[in-house]
Amino acid sequence: MDTIKVEIITIGDEILIGQIVDTNSAWMATQLNQYGFEIHKITSVHDNAQQIKEAITYAFTQAQIVLLTGGIGPTKDDITKHTLCELFNTRLIHSQEVYDNIIQLFKHRPNVMNPLTATQAMVPENCTVIQNEVGTAPITWFEQQGKILVSMPGVPYEMMHNMTTQIIPRLAKHFNTPNILHQTIITYGIPESQLAITLTDWENNLPQHIQLAYLPNNGLVKLRLSGISDDQEELKKEIQQLFNQLPPLLGDAIIAHEDITPQAYIGQLLKEKQQTISTAESCTGGNIAHLITSIPGSSEYYKGSITAYANEIKINILGVSEEKLIQHGAVSREVVEQMATGVRQKMNTHYAIATSGIAGPDGGTPDKPVGTTWIAVATPDRVISKKFQFGKLREQNINRATQAALTLLIQLIKHDNFKTN
Amino acid sequence: MDTIKVEIITIGDEILIGQIVDTNSAWMATQLNQYGFEIHKITSVHDNAQQIKEAITYAFTQAQIVLLTGGIGPTKDDITKHTLCELFNTRLIHSQEVYDNIIQLFKHRPNVMNPLTATQAMVPENCTVIQNEVGTAPITWFEQQGKILVSMPGVPYEMMHNMTTQIIPRLAKHFNTPNILHQTIITYGIPESQLAITLTDWENNLPQHIQLAYLPNNGLVKLRLSGISDDQEELKKEIQQLFNQLPPLLGDAIIAHEDITPQAYIGQLLKEKQQTISTAESCTGGNIAHLITSIPGSSEYYKGSITAYANEIKINILGVSEEKLIQHGAVSREVVEQMATGVRQKMNTHYAIATSGIAGPDGGTPDKPVGTTWIAVATPDRVISKKFQFGKLREQNINRATQAALTLLIQLIKHDNFKTN
Numbered sequence: 001m002d003t004i005k006v007e008i009i010t011i012g013d014e015i016l017i018g019q020i021v022d023t024n025s026a027w028m029a030t031q032l033n034q035y036g037f038e039i040h041k042i043t044s045v046h047d048n049a050q051q052i053k054e055a056i057t058y059a060f061t062q063a064q065i066v067l068l069t070g071g072i073g074p075t076k077d078d079i080t081k082h083t084l085c086e087l088f089n090t091r092l093i094h095s096q097e098v099y100d101n102i103i104q105l106f107k108h109r110p111n112v113m114n115p116l117t118a119t120q121a122m123v124p125e126n127c128t129v130i131q132n133e134v135g136t137a138p139i140t141w142f143e144q145q146g147k148i149l150v151s152m153p154g155v156p157y158e159m160m161h162n163m164t165t166q167i168i169p170r171l172a173k174h175f176n177t178p179n180i181l182h183q184t185i186i187t188y189g190i191p192e193s194q195l196a197i198t199l200t201d202w203e204n205n206l207p208q209h210i211q212l213a214y215l216p217n218n219g220l221v222k223l224r225l226s227g228i229s230d231d232q233e234e235l236k237k238e239i240q241q242l243f244n245q246l247p248p249l250l251g252d253a254i255i256a257h258e259d260i261t262p263q264a265y266i267g268q269l270l271k272e273k274q275q276t277i278s279t280a281e282s283c284t285g286g287n288i289a290h291l292i293t294s295i296p297g298s299s300e301y302y303k304g305s306i307t308a309y310a311n312e313i314k315i316n317i318l319g320v321s322e323e324k325l326i327q328h329g330a331v332s333r334e335v336v337e338q339m340a341t342g343v344r345q346k347m348n349t350h351y352a353i354a355t356s357g358i359a360g361p362d363g364g365t366p367d368k369p370v371g372t373t374w375i376a377v378a379t380p381d382r383v384i385s386k387k388f389q390f391g392k393l394r395e396q397n398i399n400r401a402t403q404a405a406l407t408l409l410i411q412l413i414k415h416d417n418f419k420t421n
Numbered sequence: 422m423d424t425i426k427v428e429i430i431t432i433g434d435e436i437l438i439g440q441i442v443d444t445n446s447a448w449m450a451t452q453l454n455q456y457g458f459e460i461h462k463i464t465s466v467h468d469n470a471q472q473i474k475e476a477i478t479y480a481f482t483q484a485q486i487v488l489l490t491g492g493i494g495p496t497k498d499d500i501t502k503h504t505l506c507e508l509f510n511t512r513l514i515h516s517q518e519v520y521d522n523i524i525q526l527f528k529h530r531p532n533v534m535n536p537l538t539a540t541q542a543m544v545p546e547n548c549t550v551i552q553n554e555v556g557t558a559p560i561t562w563f564e565q566q567g568k569i570l571v572s573m574p575g576v577p578y579e580m581m582h583n584m585t586t587q588i589i590p591r592l593a594k595h596f597n598t599p600n601i602l603h604q605t606i607i608t609y610g611i612p613e614s615q616l617a618i619t620l621t622d623w624e625n626n627l628p629q630h631i632q633l634a635y636l637p638n639n640g641l642v643k644l645r646l647s648g649i650s651d652d653q654e655e656l657k658k659e660i661q662q663l664f665n666q667l668p669p670l671l672g673d674a675i676i677a678h679e680d681i682t683p684q685a686y687i688g689q690l691l692k693e694k695q696q697t698i699s700t701a702e703s704c705t706g707g708n709i710a711h712l713i714t715s716i717p718g719s720s721e722y723y724k725g726s727i728t729a730y731a732n733e734i735k736i737n738i739l740g741v742s743e744e745k746l747i748q749h750g751a752v753s754r755e756v757v758e759q760m761a762t763g764v765r766q767k768m769n770t771h772y773a774i775a776t777s778g779i780a781g782p783d784g785g786t787p788d789k790p791v792g793t794t795w796i797a798v799a800t801p802d803r804v805i806s807k808k809f810q811f812g813k814l815r816e817q818n819i820n821r822a823t824q825a826a827l828t829l830l831i832q833l834i835k836h837d838n839f840k841t842n
Contacts, residue, residue, distance in 0.1 A: 018450030029439030044463040116614035285714025286707035293706025304734040307726035
């Protein structure tokens with residue numbers, strides 16, 4: 001069965017002068033892939049009518065679906081809507097429904113509403129208008145000769161929300177895409193190339209209709225099996241059986257049997273066990289707390305965090321011993337373990353995570369170069385800690401330390417059977 | 422004077438399945454812009470010979486320069502080099518110079534060298550080969566009828582190094598480019614459409630050679646003026662004069678006069694004043710700490726944070742009065758102000774920020790619906806607080822509260838003249 005080809009066109013001068021990085025396309029590609037759509041090409045063009053028209057026309061020589069993001073704000077430089085009218089030979093008309101939606105969105109701040117906002121309710125006449133549930137610019141959906149063009153906002157959260165709840169479900173229904181099943185397991189601690197060697201035989205024995213993909217990210221490697229079949233139940237069983245062969249090969253490296261973020265998985269585990277957690281962060285600077293609290297309902301199991309960036313905070317608030325700090329330095333087993341036990345006691349939680357490392361670019365020494373990181377997890381009856389050597393880039397070091405800390409916690413929760421009282 | 426048009430083509434299946442975000446293009450665009458090159462279009466295509474050839478041919482109908490990144494590694498799926506030979510009607514030959522460069526690069530780890538690495542020394546015959554100083558894949562430079570094609574590695578670090586030291590200087594010399602100037606100011610608190618109305622007269626009076634763009638993101642709106650002129654000094658003055666007309670129109674809404682993130686700007690301001698800051702976060706859950714510490718050198722002015730997710734942490738660690746918590750609720754002026762003054766005292770800093778809100782999806786009440794957020798900033802002699810009503814989406818609420826808090830702090834730092842001791 002052929003895949004349906006999609007082209008993404010992102011519109012905006014800000015992309016072409018490098019003021020923003022186009023993160024939308026990668027997100028859209030990942031989501032569309034899961035529904036059996038193939039991204040054929042991604043193009044970024046200026047807020048320029050001629051260029052937008054050319055890009056759309058050229059895209060349709062190859063693709064059945066063209067998705068546009070951006071250029072639909074209320075200001076003068078946003079011209080996508082007018083350009084689509086020219087291209088599809090139609091005109092803008094007032095949509096009462098869209099207008100009502102805008103009024104609804106501005107309910108709590110009516111003074112912000114103005115004539116320009118109201119122009120958002122002008123939509124092309126011969127298209128399907130899809131309400132934007134989280135913003136004022138509506139989504140427009142054009143069909144012509146079996147091909148589809150959808151124009152949507154470029155603001156990432158508006159795009160994501162509407163793609164998930166409205167656009168992808170409609171596309172999947174319209175094209176009756178093949179039944180693709182993706183199942184993912186998440187591993188941690190084995191580099192991609194080593195994983196590939198360990199799994200050589202297993203991979204060679206995969207049936208032809210099931211594909212394997214390695215998706216590495218900050219130390220985690222997701223293994224995804226994808227298959228196409230009309231018999232979803234049968235395919236699901238088959239993939240499950242293949243994954244069941246992995247634990248003897250990979251052991252503890254498997255941290256989750258579904259495609260879930262570590263922070264969401266931690267939420268599931270802690271809710272199930274009715275346990276709580278706190279964090280003490282130095283080099284990760286609040287990123288672990290941020291990820292844990294990004295999960296809805298996290299207040300059920302997450303009590304809080306102390307980001308102890310300065311040593312005096314480690315001593316005065318977390319209760320790290322000044323002597324140990326001087327003797328071993330802030331980036332050491334001794335200090336990170338005291339941080340973990342300190343915050344666990346202070347916040348009265350079952351578990352606690354602590355991080356201390358040199359994120360860079362400065363602060364490295366020959367003994368402890370940039371990237372050196374200690375991570376500890378404390379439980380009611382013990383504290384374990386581990387040293388990592390990450391790279392030279394600050395952002396990457398913060399992200400890797402965060403993933404390592406969350407993973408260490410998952411491994412401990414899964415193997416810990418201490419009583420909860 | 423016309424600008425020189427550049428098209429960027431990024432090659433790699435990993436981009437089109439969303440496995441990586443194309444960050445190269447934005448970086449390249451920023452750099453090239455400064456030398457007067459205009460990025461006309463960015464296209465991402467698969468590792469597919471036919472698609473690469475079509476993309477290059479189509480790009481040259483509009484652009485004088487085509488820059489390719491990626492697809493030049495040693496593995497089977499990297500086919501750019503072979504494709505360029507077909508397109509430019511040439512063949513691969515061995516380059517002793519490139520081979521010597523590879524040997525040099527592997528000097529310290531000769532066991533990593535393998536037959537595949539050596540194939541990197543095979544280069545197209547009728548092109549200029551530019552040595553890659555930081556990797557094994559050479560850069561190839563083709564000239565035809567006054568147009569230029571450059572193929573370079575997609576690994577960000579290798580691309581950046583070679584663009585800076587070799588490719589851009591050669592392009593600038595070859596094309597004798599005009600000068601483009603971009604200047605940005607950042608505003609907060611006025612929605613894009615309201616800004617556009619306020620600035621109607623100013624915008625209509627802009628000279629033809631200067632363009633305006635609005636770039637909104639989480640409550641911030643950047644205003645960018647761009648112009649082309651051979652006289653950079655004159656243009657700079659002209660744009661500066663235009664921006665100088667804005668403070669009477671926008672007042673406090675202008676938070677920065679350059680293109681900078683709020684967290685980086687806070688860093689600049691605090692370093693300049695040699696002042697320090699701490700944070701107490703409830704609804705933002707560590708995101709403010711995370712952004713502040715994402716800035717290299719932030720340990721100079723950032724001491725730490727208490728993420729007080731549970732009320733008991735607000736009481737026990739931040740010193741919020743239990744009575745006030747019960748009387749007014751956690752999301753209230755009284756509590757958020759106590760959080761700010763509490764963490765400021767505890768961490769002994771000049772400033773402190775605190776947030777308390779209902780991020781959602783649960784926890785809203787008729788009185789305090791999801792999105793209700795209180796933010797406070799404490800200084801040595803006062804504490805100010807402000808209520809915000811954001812939207813329904815958790816992630817959006819966290820991001821907006823974070824931006825609002827950082828912005829409130831900037832406004833206070835800029836208008837605060839208290840002595841530092």
